[in-house]
Amino acid sequence: MLDTTFHALADPTRRTLLSKVVVGRQRVTDLAAEFPMSLNAVSKHIQVLERAGLVVRERVGRTHFIDSDLTGFAEVQAWLSQMQRFWAIRLDQLGDVVEQGE
Amino acid sequence: MTTSAPENTAYAVTQTRIYSADIETVFNALIDPETVKRWMYGPDTTVVDFVLQPEIGGRFFLLMRGQDREWPHEGKITHFERPNRLAYTWLSPSTQGRETHVDITLTAIEVGKTELVLVHTALPDTYAAFDQGWAELLVNLGVTLG
Numbered sequence: 001m002l003d004t005t006f007h008a009l010a011d012p013t014r015r016t017l018l019s020k021v022v023v024g025r026q027r028v029t030d031l032a033a034e035f036p037m038s039l040n041a042v043s044k045h046i047q048v049l050e051r052a053g054l055v056v057r058e059r060v061g062r063t064h065f066i067d068s069d070l071t072g073f074a075e076v077q078a079w080l081s082q083m084q085r086f087w088a089i090r091l092d093q094l095g096d097v098v099e100q101g102e
Numbered sequence: 103m104t105t106s107a108p109e110n111t112a113y114a115v116t117q118t119r120i121y122s123a124d125i126e127t128v129f130n131a132l133i134d135p136e137t138v139k140r141w142m143y144g145p146d147t148t149v150v151d152f153v154l155q156p157e158i159g160g161r162f163f164l165l166m167r168g169q170d171r172e173w174p175h176e177g178k179i180t181h182f183e184r185p186n187r188l189a190y191t192w193l194s195p196s197t198q199g200r201e202t203h204v205d206i207t208l209t210a211i212e213v214g215k216t217e218l219v220l221v222h223t224a225l226p227d228t229y230a231a232f233d234q235g236w237a238e239l240l241v242n243l244g245v246t247l248g
Contacts, residue, residue: 007200009224009225083222084115087115089144090142090143094132094218097137098121098127098131098216
């Protein structure tokens with residue numbers, strides 16, 4: 001699942017899409033109008049973000065909306081926090097080793 | 103934060119340190135297996151093995167043991183510029199099959215004083231491009247960083 005989420009984020013268009021959605025629910029057609037590509041192409045990107053648990057789609061009548069999905073966010077944040085701690089501990093220990101003098 | 107940091111640190115882990123040591127000493131500590139074993143361990147894990155081929159394209163293998171299991175890490179060296187830069191791909195159980203990238207830059211501030219900047223990213227394409235960062239997204243979502 002983490003790989004799916006990172007794969008979703010590893011595309012600049014999808015990151016831009018995501019940045020617009022996190023400030024509030026967006027109408028899909030409004031969003032698509034902001035990109036120099038077809039609605040179909042934007043839809044495909046949204047699907048990837050959806051599968052990654054980063055956005056959730058909602059239909060109200062005939063209008064499609066997308067909103068943030070915190071599931072994917074939580075997953076990435078957990079990984080980032082884990083790796084921050086991983087390196088923080090080890091780089092402190094590296095300091096102890098190099099400052100002892102060799 | 104520092105002029106020697108890689109261009110973009112969005113969606114990445116960044117750590118900066120200043121060590122009272124020569125840049126060559128710090129660089130060697132990153133690649134010499136006997137030295138690596140002395141700092142790469144964790145609160146519950148020990149380094150069982152570390153092997154590295156010190157050249158671009160060279161491979162490294164790191165085996166840690168702890169919590170009743172083994173933690174294999176492996177990767178390939180993408181940048182090797184002694185004594186200023188070492189970068190490699192990084193695969194481990196915690197990356198769940200995704201190849202990530204660790205980039206370490208060393209700067210000699212003065213003799214006996216070295217700055218280290220480490221960036222660990224899971225999104226290789228953000229690496230050199232300006233981008234809205236993960237932290238900023240979370241702020242917009244109203245999520246506090248833990």
